[in-house]
Amino acid sequence: MPKRNLRKRIWQARELYLLSLLPFIWLIIFKYVPMAGLQIAFRDYSFKAGIWGSEWVGLENFKNFISDRQFTRLLINTLRVSIYSTTIGSLIPVILALTINIMKPGFFKKAVQMVLYVPHFISVVILVGMLMQLINPIIGLYGTIAQALTGTRPGDILSIPSAFPHIYIWSGIWQNAGWSSIIYVAALANSDQQLHEAAQIDGATRLQRVWHIDIPTILPTFIILMIMDVGSIMDVGFEKVFLLQNSANLSYSQVLSTYVYEKSFGSGLPDFSFSTAAGLFNSVINVILITIVNKISKKVSDTSLW
Amino acid sequence: MKQKANKVRWSSNDQIFYTVVTVFLTLIALIVLYPIIYVVSCSFSSPDSIMSGKVILWPVDFTLDGYNAVLGYKKVWIGFRNSMFYTVVGTLINMFMTIICAYPVSRKDMPGRNILMMMYSFTMIFGAGMIPNYLLVRDLKMLNTVWAILIPGAIGVYNMIIMRTYFMSSIPGELLEASKMDGCGDTKFLVSVVLPLSKPILAVVSMYYIVAHWNAYFKAFMYLSDENLYPLQIFLKEILVASKLEAAMLDDVLVTSSASTSGLQYIVKYALIVVACLPMMIIFPFVQKHFVKGVMIGAVKG
Numbered sequence: 118m119p120k121r122n123l124r125k126r127i128w129q130a131r132e133l134y135l136l137s138l139l140p141f142i143w144l145i146i147f148k149y150v151p152m153a154g155l156q157i158a159f160r161d162y163s164f165k166a167g168i169w170g171s172e173w174v175g176l177e178n179f180k181n182f183i184s185d186r187q188f189t190r191l192l193i194n195t196l197r198v199s200i201y202s203t204t205i206g207s208l209i210p211v212i213l214a215l216t217i218n219i220m221k222p223g224f225f226k227k228a229v230q231m232v233l234y235v236p237h238f239i240s241v242v243i244l245v246g247m248l249m250q251l252i253n254p255i256i257g258l259y260g261t262i263a264q265a266l267t268g269t270r271p272g273d274i275l276s277i278p279s280a281f282p283h284i285y286i287w288s289g290i291w292q293n294a295g296w297s298s299i300i301y302v303a304a305l306a307n308s309d310q311q312l313h314e315a316a317q318i319d320g321a322t323r324l325q326r327v328w329h330i331d332i333p334t335i336l337p338t339f340i341i342l343m344i345m346d347v348g349s350i351m352d353v354g355f356e357k358v359f360l361l362q363n364s365a366n367l368s369y370s371q372v373l374s375t376y377v378y379e380k381s382f383g384s385g386l387p388d389f390s391f392s393t394a395a396g397l398f399n400s401v402i403n404v405i406l407i408t409i410v411n412k413i414s415k416k417v418s419d420t421s422l423w
Numbered sequence: 424m425k426q427k428a429n430k431v432r433w434s435s436n437d438q439i440f441y442t443v444v445t446v447f448l449t450l451i452a453l454i455v456l457y458p459i460i461y462v463v464s465c466s467f468s469s470p471d472s473i474m475s476g477k478v479i480l481w482p483v484d485f486t487l488d489g490y491n492a493v494l495g496y497k498k499v500w501i502g503f504r505n506s507m508f509y510t511v512v513g514t515l516i517n518m519f520m521t522i523i524c525a526y527p528v529s530r531k532d533m534p535g536r537n538i539l540m541m542m543y544s545f546t547m548i549f550g551a552g553m554i555p556n557y558l559l560v561r562d563l564k565m566l567n568t569v570w571a572i573l574i575p576g577a578i579g580v581y582n583m584i585i586m587r588t589y590f591m592s593s594i595p596g597e598l599l600e601a602s603k604m605d606g607c608g609d610t611k612f613l614v615s616v617v618l619p620l621s622k623p624i625l626a627v628v629s630m631y632y633i634v635a636h637w638n639a640y641f642k643a644f645m646y647l648s649d650e651n652l653y654p655l656q657i658f659l660k661e662i663l664v665a666s667k668l669e670a671a672m673l674d675d676v677l678v679t680s681s682a683s684t685s686g687l688q689y690i691v692k693y694a695l696i697v698v699a700c701l702p703m704m705i706i707f708p709f710v711q712k713h714f715v716k717g718v719m720i721g722a723v724k725g
Contacts, residue, residue, distance in 0.1 A: 126534050132609035133527040137539065140524035140578060144542060147575050151551030151559050168558065213451070219444045232452040234711055235459065238703045240638030242656045243696055246663030247462055250696070256689040258461055261476040291455060299718045323437045348548065355553070356641050360664050377553055389554050396552035404549055 158394040171390075178394035187376065195372040198353050202286045203346045209294045211339060214301030215331055219323060230302075233295025245360040248288050249275065276365035285361060285370075300342075301335045308334040340420045348407025351399045373399050466490070466693035470686025488687060489694030499698070502655030509654055510636040513573050517632040518625070520577045521586055526613050529590035540587075543580050553645075560646055571646035572639075572654075579635070582628045585720045589624040590617065627717035630710045637703060659699055663692055 127134075153168075158178055160171040182188060213233065220226045239247070254260040254271050263271040274280045312330050321329070355374040362370045371379075373395060381392040407422075415421035460480065465473050466489050467482035477483045493499055528536045528543075550556075556575070565571040594617055602612050618625065640656040647653060 123534060126532065130527075130530070130533040130609075133530055133533045136523045136610065136613070137527040140520055141539070143520065143574075143577055144546070147559070147577075148546045148550070149542075151555035152549075154555030154558055155551055157555070157558075168562075213448075216444045216448050219441065220448065221441075225445075229448050229452045231708075231711065232456050234714075235704075235707065236455060238634060238638075238707055239700060240640065240656055240659075242638075242640050242659045242663065243699055246659060246692065246696055247458065249664065250462065250465075250689075250692055251458055253689075256465075256470070256473055258458070261473075261478075264476060291458070295455065299715055303715075303719045323440050360660065374553070381554055381557075389558070393552065393554045396554060400549055400552060407548060 155393060155397055157390050158397045160390060162390040162393075174390075178390050179398060181391060182395045182398060187371070190368070191371060191373050191376050194369055195351060195353050197369075198282050198285055198358070198372060199350050201282055202289060203343075203350065205286060206290060206294070206297070207339070207343060207346060209290055210297035211301055211335065213294060213298040214305060214335065215327055217298065217302055218305040218331060219327070230295070233298070235295075236292040237296035239292065241354075241356045242360065244288060244292055245357060248284065248361075252284070275361070275363060278366045278369040281361065281366045281369040285357065289357070300338060304335050304338050305331055337418075337420045340414055340418055341422060344407060344410050344414055344422055347410045348403055350406055351403050462693055462696055466690060466697045468690065470689050473689065474686070486690075489690035490698070492687065492691045493694045493698050498650070498653075498658045499655070499695070501651065502653060502658040505651075505653060506637060506655040509569070509572050509639070510633055512569075513576075513636045514629055514632045516573055516577055517579065517582075518629055521579070521583050521628060522613075522618070522625075524578055525583045525586040526590060526617065529587045529594075530609075531591075543583065547580050557645060566646055567649050567652070569652060572642050576642065579632065582631055585717060586621075586624055586628055589621060589720055593624075594620060623713075623716065624720065627713045627720070630713050631717060633706075634703065634710075655699055659695065662695060 157168055157171065159173060159175060160168075161174045161177075162168070162171045166172070185191075217226065217230060220229070236244075249257075251257045252259040252274055254263070254273055259274070260270055263269075275284065308330070313326060316326050316330060351373060353372045353374060355378065358370060358372055359375050359378065362375060377392040377396050377399075380395070381387045381389050411421050411423065461478070464478055464480065464482045467485055467487070468478045469484035469486050469488075472478055472483040524543075527533055528540050530536065560566055560571050560575060565574065598616055599612065602616060607615075638656065639654065640660065643652075643654050643657050644660070647657070
């Protein structure tokens with residue numbers, strides 16, 4: 118009986134299947150076919166033979182990647198930028214949300230929130246363009262301030278390798294911290310107001326209420342976002358790093374994704390198999406990390422992605 | 424009334440705390456706002472006054488030279504035209520695909536919808552990456568065509584999921600029952616009942632797509648090599664980041680301007696930043712409310 122029932126239910130849903138057909142074809146072609154294309158990480162890809170015809174080489178591309186003399190540096194650069202931005206980048210929105218929540222409702226609060234959201238709508242290219250103008254030693258804000266303080270025009274800080282992570286991360290904070298705080302502001306606004314009232318009657322100060330009510334309220338959201346961040350710890354967005362990169366700061370700014378690009382499009386002799394292996398190495402570590410962190414979080418705090 | 428009661432109970436400690444918080448947030452807001460004001464002011468100032476550090480808040484030595492050069496530059500217009508095209512057509516394709524993708528998986532009576540959802544969600548954790556995607560677009564003969572911009576990103580899986588969440592939580596089941604009795608098919612139900620009831624989420628998602636299209640850079644950078652197809656962001660990258668400012672761009676302005684070529688180059692960049700941001704900044708006040716709503720719907724899903 119269940120089987121006949123199922124057949125009937127499928128027949129009744131025929132129009133729904135018809136609707137999902139086009140998206141499903143899209144999903145297969147544009148998401149899963151490229152995954153099949155990942156096999157070139159285990160082949161020696163040649164333009165002539167194509168994805169399915171090139172020769173199998175097993176793990177050779179991965180071995181080459183791990184023994185690449187750039188490998189350690191890439192790993193360190195990637196992790197440096199990513200851990201730095203995950204920690205700072207997830208704490209600052211929390212602080213913003215907690216303080217926004219404390220402010221009394223009104224025009225001023227709305228205005229502050231609006232201002233904090235604006236930079237999110239600026240494109241990466243313009244952000245980098247703005248940044249390069251502002252830190253320009255001759256025409257930018259940085260040069261002007263430095264001259265006022267020291268009397269001389271400073272050098273170009275974008276060519277100082279060790280300055281790269283700070284420029285990358287703090288410009289990202291400027292652009293996205295306000296936006297990322299929305300989710301916490303929403304969680305706080307929906308929290309139980311009775312708790313606050315009860316605490317006030319008991320004489321708790323506002324700071325104590327932040328500590329004992331507000332922070333526990335947003336903790337589950339924070340954990341979920343943290344899990345997702347850890348799951349992309351090896352993904353340092355290609356676009357912004359690539360745009361900020363120059364030959365002088367490469368020793369800090371060459372990360373995995375930009376290296377993949379350089380190996381396949383930046384040189385006269387593209388090595389698609391090597392790049393794909395490097396990219397795959399990256400994604401697999403991400404998936405492993407997100408699974409582990411999700412498991413730990415499920416055990417420790419009952420909060421998990423799946 | 425309640426507010427008043429609270430006020431009485433505030434200790435002086437709390438009063439200090441509120442003040443500190445307000446001052447702190449005001450400072451943060453000023454820090455966020457200042458670079459934007461500085462860029463706008465510089466775009467209206469003469470190069471000499473910027474270089475000598477006179478521009479602090481407002482434009483000094485007001486000039487429109489930068490804007491004249493930007494608006495007289497053909498590539499900026501090509502870029503604007505193309506970006507408009509990608510934004511409008513791309514968003515229409517996105518919305519069509521996202522709706523017909525999200526609605527069926529929102530229906531609890533469709534067998535197999537969980538498997539389908541898992542297949543979509545999985546792509547959020549694991550993707551094939553740069554090279555396999557490039558090879559696919561190449562093999563589909565889409566390189567250097569508008570399709571490379573419009574089709575591979577036809578569905579944003581995150582957007583699809585929040586739309587599905589909305590359909591599931593906001594469309595009453597009784598409506599479906601009633602229309603089924605009337606012999607109304609699923610497609611007709613979607614078009615004539617579900618969509619009119621879902622205007623808020625349609626607004627949110629289409630705005631996500633519009634902003635993403637306008638600001639997109641990566642796909643065009645990877646897949647296009649014909650200048651006539653470039654969106655604005657690619658030209659911006661050439662001019663702002665790679666500093667490839669063609670001298671011809673400045674010729675017309677130089678005739679009437681007192682500034683030197685190199686000085687003019689600087690303010691042209693400032694002006695270009697302002698011009699390129701303008702469309703987003705004009706719609707920002709209208710759309711930010713929708714965006715905030717979108718974040719909250721997404722958060723419900725977790």
